[in-house]
Amino acid sequence: MISVNKLTKIYRTPFKTGNVVKDLFARSYKEHVALKDVSFEIGENELVGFIGPNGAGKTTTMKVLAGILYPTSGDIQVLGATPFDKRPEFLKQISFIMGQKNQTFWELPATDAFEFNKAVYEIGDEEYKRTVGDLVDLLDATDIIKMPVKTLSLGQRMRVELIAALIHTPKVLFLDEPTIGLDIVAQSAIVKFIKEYQEKYKSTIMLTSHYMQDVERLAKRIIVIDQGHILYDGKLDELVAQYSNVKKIYVTLLSPLPHDFHLHDGVNFRYEFPRVEIDSPRSHLSEVLSHITKRLEFSDISVEDEPIEEIIKRVFTARKG
């Protein structure tokens, strides 16, 4: 469905030398390697999350795949087409949704944008009615689609934006920061929708997000990218198993920690009464737990996986070093 082979993208950005005449007539350029020899394949009905810091190359990758950016080199096939050609048959099967740039008409109700897309994507009346009906139900958007877009909240605007972008039920969907700036409730509504949409329409989805939670909840497979290189490509749980060999134990104490309290060698803990936070290696988990129950008086104890953010941070530092 999507195949990327040795994709490299180099940006040329004008560079100011300080000499006005030279800057104007003979610009110097600085080259910035945004992506270097990136290769991967994505199959039908997969949902892949892209993870990486700002400027890592996540959005650049998606923009090349959608045909917005021209690749410096490499072989890219999406739905059997070369994306940059932007042939109508290709464009009709994809959608690129940006959290920050809306396609709905600011002053008008979202339904105007729906109707425009209906015409542009040549969708029949029946199909249009059915799809919009479905999407409106999934997003609970019956009332907001009739209001001028400018009167909607950020979360509502993202909902109508999604409907506008999905009217032609694309086979491949690129979501660039779909939850940016949204509050928890709006964010989880969008995430829930993406999940349901993918199940219902069997589409292939690529997603970038700064919120690890979004990716965690949606993507079984993730691609971790930094400075234009892929650091990890695989299942999310395997990443956790590979990079996280500690479990977090949180203890709420009833009385202060004894001065002579210590754990196995190499087991770190942080303490601030009444809370103790212990990083226990998986291999020593039962010993550490029994030691705690023997030595300490507590009102609460919990054992959790490391937060995914921590693990990702470790992937970045491990691969860089």
Added chain:
Amino acid sequence: MNSFLTLFRISLEQYFIYRLSFVLWRFRMVLNFLLIFFLWSAIYENKVSLFGYSRQEMFTYILIMNLLGALLFSSRTGDLAGEIRDGKVINYIMKPFSVLRQLLTKEAADKLINGSFQIVETVSIILIFKPPMFIQSDPFVYVAVLVSLCINILISFLVLYLLSLIAFWTAEVWAPRFIYFIFISLLSGSMYPLDILPKSLYTILLFTPFPYFNYLPTRIYLKGFSVSLIFPFFMSLVWVVILYFLSRKIWNKGMKEFSFFGR
């Protein structure tokens, strides 16, 4: 066809949202015209003919120039520059409906609105000030005016479109546009008929796109379609072809080079 009609309707609806700013814009256009109108009234005070134009022809000239100006220079292409800068243009690129066609559709809606207001304003000015008017009786001339006007609308659109494409390379898109409009007001004949200029200067001008906005059709209306107008007519067609290929080339170059970096 359906895409055109839907976008055309939406563009019209957008206009009626900002009624006040539109009315003020039209008010400015009327004042602008009255200035030129009174200027020529003063010049023709007690005179029958000047620079080969009778009083009647001159007033007809400026009225028609102004009427056609609304169709030629009202434009939505300025929006495109901003949308290229902030990356919003991606939304248009991703549709199976070319950006040029989307823009032409919006442009048509814009010209319909501005043109209709201009007709009402022009008729009101004629009724209020009762300037002497020349009425062309040859129906062929009206056809020639219409053909020339259509060609010139394309020229005007393509030049403004090209000026917006500068946004692919620099943020300073308004300065070239502003300078362009200064040239237009001086060289397109908006204030005076171009053929009152010295012959050599006039001939040079015929090679530039400037006479092919409102000057040529107005001139055809007034003096009919004579042999001397074949060359300018031909040149206007040459400019459409040149500008069309240039704009395609520059658009493709912009699409290839532009990074939308961080946008």
